Amino acid sequence: MWIYKVISSTFDYSFLLCLCFKTAPRPSSPRKYFKDSLHTGKSQIINNNCTKSCRTLNINPNTISGDINMNRPNINTHSHFLNESVIEVSYMPEELKHRDHLLDELHHAASPGLRGVQPQNLIIRGLPGTGKTTAIRKVFSELDALPGAIVPVYVNCLMIRTQFGVFSEIFRALSDGQSYPLNRSLQKITMMINGLMKKKNCTLLVCLDDVNYLADHGELNETLYSLLRFHEIHGEAKIGVWAATSDMTFDLFTHTDGRVQSVFMPKEVFFHPYGRDEIAEILHDRVKKGLRYGFITNGAFEMLVDAGYDSGDLRTSLILLRRSAYLAEDLGSDLLDEWIVRQVLPHSNNFTEEKVAETLRPREMELLALIKELARTGMELSMSAVFSEVKERIGCGYSVFFKTVNRLEKAGMIRTEMVKGRGRKRVIVVDGIR
Ligand SMILES: Nc1ncnc2c1ncn2[C@@H]1O[C@H](COP(=O)(O)OP(=O)(O)OP(=O)(O)O)[C@@H](O)[C@H]1O
Ligand SMILES: [Mg+2]
The missing domain is CATH 1.10.10.10 (Winged helix-like DNA-binding domain superfamily/Winged helix DNA-binding domain)
Known part of the structure; x- marks a missing residue:
């Protein structure tokens, strides 16, 4: 367990440690590398910017063997996590704070579907980390819980970038999770979707999240065309489409032709970035539910809030919280303090792993x-x-x-x-x- 954690934390911070030990020979294993950095005490970064130059790290003797010559009081034997999943970025918060009026707009756009009418089409815009996906997922899970009338289909275009992929997701949603065999034609799957919609007597609400990826693959126009004009070929079927993007330069109309534009005409819903106090409140909720009381210091908390606010992306605060909590745990530290946060800050632009994990x-x-x-x-x-x-x-x-x-x-x-x-x-x- 521990070896795995050290390997993974060293993966995250190996670049950092490389800088510290430019002149030292590179140790053969990540574990040894990490261990050496503590043992020699030469690390610039570990003491860099840190008022506690004589800082004592609490090293768990079960994880780093006894040849380390350092002072280790307060050996940490307990976890600092109350609920690890809460500090994952993919965690679905029970309450979506500061987004009430936007949730209302989404509910309002979906509601015609409950009456058997086509849901309103939307284009949902907003910078990264402004809560678009979370709000959509929240509304979709509420719709899922309602019996029958409307079937919401969430498609993440970061992962699914073809018209066929989108239709396979629709088939999956209508057939309670069954995957569509890959060797069938698009025409066949369309017919099956139509059959299932008739049988269920439902409307569809399809969300193409991160829709710009579908456009980059040249698949957006045909996908929208076949969804929005579905009823012209298949009779009564009613499908509403929500397209969401954080690419503020993305212009839907340069990627679609007149056939699509005349039927799409989406209403725009804009997710503005969170203010500093809003980020602090959201982060505070996660800390309270996810971490042991007293583990994070006020100074560290403020740094995490600032990082999210300065980048305009709440995700920055959440990811840095998670990374610094794991680093504190890996180091056996009883406190997640400013020093720990400083170690993870240089990596605050590289969130690929977390972003993909969300999908x-x-x-x-x-x-x-x-x-x-x-x-x-x-x-x-x-x-x-x-x-x-x-x-x-x-x-x-x-x-x-x-x-x-x-x-x-x-x-x-x-x-x-x-x-x-x-x-x-x-x-x-x-x-x-x-
Ligand atoms: N109001 C909120 N309350 C609690 N958590 C939130 C809130 N808004 C966003 N989050 C959290 O912030 C993170 C990012 O949110 P989300 O993925 O919804 O952003 P996004 O706008 O879709 O970003 P992107 O454009 O990069 O996909 C998620 O972990 C989500 O749980
Ligand atoms: Mg998103």
Whole structure:
């Protein structure tokens, strides 16, 4: 468990440590590298900007072996997390603070669908981290809980960039999670969707989140055309489309032709960036639910709020909170203080992993968590070994497992390698992924 944490934290901070030890020979393993940096005490960064130059790090003797010559009072044996999932960026907050009127606008646009009429089309704009996806997901989960009348389909275009992919997601939503066989035609899937809509007597509300990726792939025009003119070919079917983007230069109309423009005509909903007090309130909620009382100092908290406010992206605060909490835990520190936050700040522009993690589906998240748990045990993650655990604990069949592994690999959350043994086998690798 610990080795895994050190490897993953070292992955995040290895660049930082490289800078500290430019002249020192590079140690062979990430663990040794990390250990040496503590042992030699030469690190510029670790003491850099830190008023506590004689700072004492509380090192857990179970994790770094006894040859480290440093003072270690208050050995940390307990976790600082009350609920680890709360400080994940993908966590769905119970309450979406400071977004009441925007949620009202979304409810209002969706509500015709409940009366069997086409939901209002929207273009949802706003800088990154302004809560667009979270608000959409919130409204969609409320719609999901209502019986039948409207089926919401959320499509993340960062992952699904083709018209066929979008229609497969619609099919999946209408058929309660069944995947569409890849070797069928778009025409066939369209007919099946129409059949399912008739059978369910429902309207559809399709959200194309991060829609600019669909446009970059040249698939936006045809996708919108086939969704918005679905009823012309298939009779009564009613489909509303929400397109969301954080690319403020994205102009929907340069990517669509007159056939689409005459039917789309979306209303614009704008998500403005959060103010500093709003970020502080949201972050405070997460800290309260996610971390042990007293773990984070006021100074560190303010730094995290500032980081989010300065970047205009709430996600910055949340990701830095998560990274600094893990760093504090890895170092065995009883406090998440300003010094810890300073160590993670230089990385505050690189959020690829977290951003991709947000796009995962529940089953993918569940499988990823299990794979990481198995990785921490040090076992070899051959597909068959992992599958037997998955079968027992998650209960899915091999083809679903296989597809999910492929999707996780495509998303960059894991890698797979072919290794030689008594034949060739595929092995999952999770290095650098927490
Ligand atoms: N009002 C809020 N209350 C609590 N958490 C929030 C709120 N708004 C956003 N968040 C959190 O901030 C993070 C980013 O939000 P979200 O993904 O919805 O932003 P976004 O506008 O879709 O960003 P992007 O354009 O980059 O996709 C998420 O972890 C989300 O839970
Ligand atoms: Mg989003």
